[in-house]
Every structure is written in structure tokens, then in C-alpha cells.
Amino acid sequence: MPPTAPPAALADVTASDAALRRYLHGLPGVDAVGLDARAAVLGTRSIKTTAKAEAIDLAISMIDLTTLEGADTPGKVRSLCAKGVRPDPGDPGVPHVAAICVYPDMAAIAKDALAGSPVRVASVATAFPAGRAARPVKLADTRDAVAAGADEVDMVIDRGAFLSGRYLQVFEEIAAVREAAGPAHLKVILENGELSTYDNIRRASWLAMLAGADFIKTSTGKVSVNATLPNTLLMLEAVRDFRAATGRQVGVKPAGGIRTTKDAIKYLVLVNETAGADWLSPDWFRLGASSLLNDLLMQRQKLATGRYSGPDYVTVD
Amino acid sequence: MSIFAYAPAPESRAVVDIASSYGLFIDGEFRPAAEDKVFPTHSPATEEQLSEVAHAGAADVDAAVRAARAAFGPWSALPGSERATYLFRIARILQERSRELAVLESLDNGKPIRESRDVDLPLAAAHFFYYAGWADKLAHAGFGPDPRPLGVAGQVIPWNFPLLMLAWKVAPALATGNTVVLKPAETTPLSALFFADVCRQAQLPPGVVNILTGDGSTGAELVAHPGIDKVAFTGSTEVGRSIARTVAGTRKRLTLELGGKAANIVFDDAPIDQAVEGIVNGIFFNQGHVCCAGSRLLVQESVREELLEALKRRMETLRVGDPLDKNTDIGAINSAEQLARIQELAAAGEAEGAERWSPAGCELPGQGYWFAPTLFTGVAQSHRIAREEIFGPVLSVLTFRTPEEAVAKANNTAYGLSAGIWTEKGSRILWMADKLRAGVVWANTFNKFDPSSPFGGYKESGFGREGGRHGLEAYLDV
Numbered sequence: 001m002p003p004t005a006p007p008a009a010l011a012d013v014t015a016s017d018a019a020l021r022r023y024l025h026g027l028p029g030v031d032a033v034g035l036d037a038r039a040a041v042l043g044t045r046s047i048k049t050t051a052k053a054e055a056i057d058l059a060i061s062m063i064d065l066t067t068l069e070g071a072d073t074p075g076k077v078r079s080l081c082a083k084g085v086r087p088d089p090g091d092p093g094v095p096h097v098a099a100i101c102v103y104p105d106m107a108a109i110a111k112d113a114l115a116g117s118p119v120r121v122a123s124v125a126t127a128f129p130a131g132r133a134a135r136p137v138k139l140a141d142t143r144d145a146v147a148a149g150a151d152e153v154d155m156v157i158d159r160g161a162f163l164s165g166r167y168l169q170v171f172e173e174i175a176a177v178r179e180a181a182g183p184a185h186l187k188v189i190l191e192n193g194e195l196s197t198y199d200n201i202r203r204a205s206w207l208a209m210l211a212g213a214d215f216i217k218t219s220t221g222k223v224s225v226n227a228t229l230p231n232t233l234l235m236l237e238a239v240r241d242f243r244a245a246t247g248r249q250v251g252v253k254p255a256g257g258i259r260t261t262k263d264a265i266k267y268l269v270l271v272n273e274t275a276g277a278d279w280l281s282p283d284w285f286r287l288g289a290s291s292l293l294n295d296l297l298m299q300r301q302k303l304a305t306g307r308y309s310g311p312d313y314v315t316v317d
Numbered sequence: 318m319s320i321f322a323y324a325p326a327p328e329s330r331a332v333v334d335i336a337s338s339y340g341l342f343i344d345g346e347f348r349p350a351a352e353d354k355v356f357p358t359h360s361p362a363t364e365e366q367l368s369e370v371a372h373a374g375a376a377d378v379d380a381a382v383r384a385a386r387a388a389f390g391p392w393s394a395l396p397g398s399e400r401a402t403y404l405f406r407i408a409r410i411l412q413e414r415s416r417e418l419a420v421l422e423s424l425d426n427g428k429p430i431r432e433s434r435d436v437d438l439p440l441a442a443a444h445f446f447y448y449a450g451w452a453d454k455l456a457h458a459g460f461g462p463d464p465r466p467l468g469v470a471g472q473v474i475p476w477n478f479p480l481l482m483l484a485w486k487v488a489p490a491l492a493t494g495n496t497v498v499l500k501p502a503e504t505t506p507l508s509a510l511f512f513a514d515v516c517r518q519a520q521l522p523p524g525v526v527n528i529l530t531g532d533g534s535t536g537a538e539l540v541a542h543p544g545i546d547k548v549a550f551t552g553s554t555e556v557g558r559s560i561a562r563t564v565a566g567t568r569k570r571l572t573l574e575l576g577g578k579a580a581n582i583v584f585d586d587a588p589i590d591q592a593v594e595g596i597v598n599g600i601f602f603n604q605g606h607v608c609c610a611g612s613r614l615l616v617q618e619s620v621r622e623e624l625l626e627a628l629k630r631r632m633e634t635l636r637v638g639d640p641l642d643k644n645t646d647i648g649a650i651n652s653a654e655q656l657a658r659i660q661e662l663a664a665a666g667e668a669e670g671a672e673r674w675s676p677a678g679c680e681l682p683g684q685g686y687w688f689a690p691t692l693f694t695g696v697a698q699s700h701r702i703a704r705e706e707i708f709g710p711v712l713s714v715l716t717f718r719t720p721e722e723a724v725a726k727a728n729n730t731a732y733g734l735s736a737g738i739w740t741e742k743g744s745r746i747l748w749m750a751d752k753l754r755a756g757v758v759w760a761n762t763f764n765k766f767d768p769s770s771p772f773g774g775y776k777e778s779g780f781g782r783e784g785g786r787h788g789l790e791a792y793l794d795v
Contacts, residue, residue, distance in 0.1 A: 029741040031761045034591030044431060046326035046643035054321060237590050272321050273634050280320045 226256025255288025345523025572781025
């Protein structure tokens, strides 16, 4: 089980609200123009032929195949689970996805549907997506999800507290959820679109890692700005620097708005050239997505056959 | 061993059709040199001969200047709005043919296709668009109600950005009503010859633009020719000096854009990750063949270790190799001569006691001219690698303790073309920019160019400005 206390090297930075503020505000600033420019250049990498084939399979294996709708039903979740285990019925060579990501009340259904498969169950929790609930409710939500069989918990941070500078409150809440989640992997959603500035995203990344996050995740997919290349690049820098400072490796999950193979490959390029090859596995990098999987399957079929098959040749879910 | 190795992604060579030989472009037509002399041009990445071009001599220079003189009267008499239509047309043709020209530039120069595609070609077109806009507004440029052109401009350009430097020179000259005789660099003549074809395609009147290929002797003939009214040169300080001697005492106007040894200054409150990108872009962009390259890194002592570690880690991801591969970051050194100069200065750096470092896994191709991205630490202000322009992918790292010391060290050079400041503190940027003796000061960025922004140097980096409204002045009788 990962540590719930901050790494020894940084134990004193969370001793008080003032110490935590000083630490987070002492992190290097982010020049927005420069960050955007770097992400844009990495976005021009041209990944072809054998590299593209490898990247497609890697991307499929990193997907947290997601359904987070009010209209979700057991039937919809079971069908998505079947797809995650065997994405392309016509080709057993296609890897399974990393996890199926659902609301807590669907976690048991997913657990049952995925029994015996290596695909994990991820459940959002803590009053996802707004996170506007009392802490006991959030913790109960988390325990519920884990009790229902969630292997991974995707929590949201309290953006209101973060934006008003109550960093220690955010820290303690993440640490509490970390504890409530028990053996489950904890992904901490920063909701970058609401944090708004890159400096905030860097601070929130460190805050979440200090509080024991196993993964930091860009967004819920429920606001207008979700994962972008620059904000994911910034979070990859944060996990890289955090490992250098503490020895502990944390994963990254961009989520929301990643729909095409081209997009997915750009994210893999970011990982490759920023955090490095150590992060190029489903253990350390995930793509939160739903429609992306079918585009990857169609591109995979095209690489294999030379023909573009079209949407009727992949399953809807 | 990497989980995710990029497969080769070469841009197609088939998009450009290079003839086996080219003549001189004089009075709207290609013709052989009067003495029938030719010289080869090579791809620096493979040493393969790309073509053979005419070597212009004194008679050819004379013919080109006469053609430009004959064209000057009617061209300068055209209403500005009509000159603008030609420039707009040229700009659009450059955009339409950008893929072809980018591949050509990478072949002849050795620069990565990513840079010729995303920097050289878009900026070259942008310069023509920008100065096309000025052509009918010269009365409002601040140089009087009816500023007049100078006449025939003799322009000599370098090999580091062949087409872009052509655009910097030709666009303002034509917009203001001058005619042009241009000599591209000996090692990179092809894009200028393709530009001659662009001029024909744009139906530019014959003689308005003339292109003479050749070596240093051709350039010397051109600047000494009594029929030209203006000399514009971009290149080494040494050649710039000799040109200044040649034109001294004549009526010719002169602008020089020469060497540099820019300081890229990183304070302890800098945005570190972006500063690292800026340092890399400052010195490894275009193999460091950039007159305004940030070849001296001045880093505040308190962040030296942290910054160098991040910089080295970043340098390990630089991809050196085939210029036509879309994933290449650093291409070939332009010529054997330039490679020898870089090697000589790097050796001097080691001999003087600086510590040399290059990424361990950096493998260079067997054929062609290559130099690994290189970092020197422990460099003193008195070392040759801190004073002389290397014009290659070699960065000298020095440290400072206070802003005053940073300014003193940055200004302690014979050059003064550019400088970079990295800090999150706005007031310090303004304070520094005020004190740095450099024509361009970049804040939290480096090597950013725009046609609307004037560019030029202090001290031995030359005089005169190119780009922006200021760039008009060099071609107007004011």
C-alpha cells in the first residue's frame, strides 16, 4: 500500500497551512506561452508504420474506458465491460483496456462483469464531478465504491478550497480519502479547467502527490476545458520532478476530449519525451476516454489490412 | 531498448525537382555565366551533389546591375498599390510552394524539415505579406510625405536561413521601389534560384530582382560595383568590415547584420522548464547557425545545479540526424569548413580548461557534416568559447550572483545582437532590458521572429534594422 504520509524528505512542508503555502508558491513558475509552444512542437512528431502500430496497442492498453452518465444502466455497463475485455471481437491480438471507469453505484455491476479478467474497475467518488458535499459524505462515497469492488478510486479535489488558498484543507481531504480507499489505487482529479492557471495546476499536482495520490488526473470530463496537451505536459513534469525529489513514482491520467488516434499518440509522445519511458505503461499512464477506443481499433485495422473499415466494423460499446 | 522508438518519418524528396544545372537570373532570364564557370552545391547531410550552378564574375555582376538599373525607373514609378500586388502574389506563391521549398532548403542547407517547414517558409511568406502592406502607405511611415527609394540594392546573404534572409532583404527593397541584385551564399544557392522562378511566376517585371550565384569574390564584385546605391549584408563580422571599407567614401548606403554572442540570462525565479526549452531553442535551433543564438548561458549561481541537470536531461532527448525526417531536431552542419571551425573552437574550450559534455547516446551519421549538441561548463569570461562566435550547437555556461553582474557579463562582448532574460519578475525584465546593449532582448522566450519587429545589432553586430517600420528606412532616401 502506498504511503499516506508525505515522503520523509518533504514531511515538514505539510506541517501547517503557512508552510504548505510557502512550499507550493515556491515551486518554479510556469510560462504559459513557453509551455504551449513546447506542447505544440511535440504535437508535430510524426509517428508512422511500426511505431504507430506499437503506439496504438499501447494506447488501447492504457484506456480507462469510461461511462459517467446519469443514464447509465447495468446493461450499458456490462456491455462496456465486455468491450473492454475484448475490444475487437474479430481480433484476439488486440490488448484489453486498463480499466472500466463508472459511477460508484455501478462498481459492483462492473466488478461482476469483469470477474476473471485482468481489466480493473475504477470508480469515481467524493461527490464527483463537483465535489460539493460534506467530507463524511465524500468518505462514505469512497468506502462504498471500494466495498463494491472498485480497484481504483478517481476522486475530485475541492477546487473551491484550493482557489481560496486553503491548501491544507485540500491536503487533509485527499489524505482522508486516501485512507478511506484502503487498498484501492487513488487517482486525484485536479479539474484543470477550473484551476485555470498553469501555476495552479503545478501546485495542485504537488499537493495531490504530497497527500498520497497514486495518479494525478487532469479533469472530470464534465467542464468545458479538460485534458489538453499543455496541461498534461505540465503534470508529466510534476511527476518527473516529484520522483526526483522523493523517489516515489506517481502516474498521470489525462481525461476528457481525447477522441482520435492522432490525439492519443500525441499524449504518448509527451510521456516519452517528458517523464520518459518509465511512465510508458498502463501502470503509470492512463487515457480516460470512451469514443477513443473505436478510433484506435479502426486505425489498427487500417494498418493491418491497408483499408479503412468504417464505424460499422467496430462495436458501439 | 525504448518502449516507443519512432520509426523513420522522412518527408518526400519527390516534391522538389532539382535541375542538374542552373544559370544566373538576370533581367528575368536564366543565363550561363559570361566565363562559363560553374560550381557544385552539395547536401551537407550526405555530401551528395545536388546541382551545379553558374559562378558569376565581373561581367555578370555588371549585366545584373545594368538590368536592375533599367528596371528601376518604371518599377519605382509604379503606384505603391501596384508594387504591393506583386509582393502579395510572391507571398502567396511562397505559401503554395512551401512544401517544395522547405524540402529544397533542408536538402541544400542541412536544417531539419520541421524548422524549414514551420519557421523558414511561414516567416518568409509573412515578410512579403507584411511589406506588401507597407508599399502604398510609405507616406505614413514617418519618413516624410513622399519618401523616395535609393535605386539599385546589392544584397549579400548568408547560408543559415537562405530563403528567409532573402525575404528579409528583398521584400522591403521592392516595397519601397528599389530594384535588387542578390547574391546567395556559396553553399546554399538553390532556394534563391527557385525564388527567381517564383518571381517569374508572379510576373514580376524583368530586372527588378536579379540573382547571382557565386562565392566571396562575386559578393566583393557586387558591393564594389559603382552602379549600386545600397549595400545590405548579413554574415560574418570579418566580411562586414571589408565591405564597410569598400563602400567607405562612396555614395552607397550600407546596412550590416553581423555576428553575435548572445547571453541567455536565467534568474533563480525563472520558469525553469520553459527556460530549459528557451536555452535549447536558443542554441540548438538551426544547429546553432543563428547570428542571434543564445550561445552564452548566464545562470544565477543559486539555481545552477538544478538548471544544468534539467538541461542535460532535455539535451538527451534531442534527435540528431536526417534533416528530411520530420522528427529530427538537429540536422547537419552546413559545410566542412564550418564543421572544422566548430571543432577547432570546441577543442580550444577543452584546452582552456572548460568541461565538455554531450549526450552519451548521441550517434552521428557516418556521412556528411555533423556535430553533437555540446555544453561547456566551468567557462570563464576570458575563454575563447565565451568570446568568439562559434556558430554551431555549442553552449558555454557561465554563472552570476546579482542582476548587476549579469548585465556586466552579458554586455562584456564585442557583439550586441540579442539577449534573453528568464525571470517571473516583470520589473526586473524591464530593468535588465534597459541596460543590455543588444538590439533584441527577449523576455521568457528566445529566437522568436516576426516581420513587424525590427531586428539588428549594436557594436560589432552591425547597424541598420531589418523588419517592421524601421526596416523601411534602410531602403528609403531619408
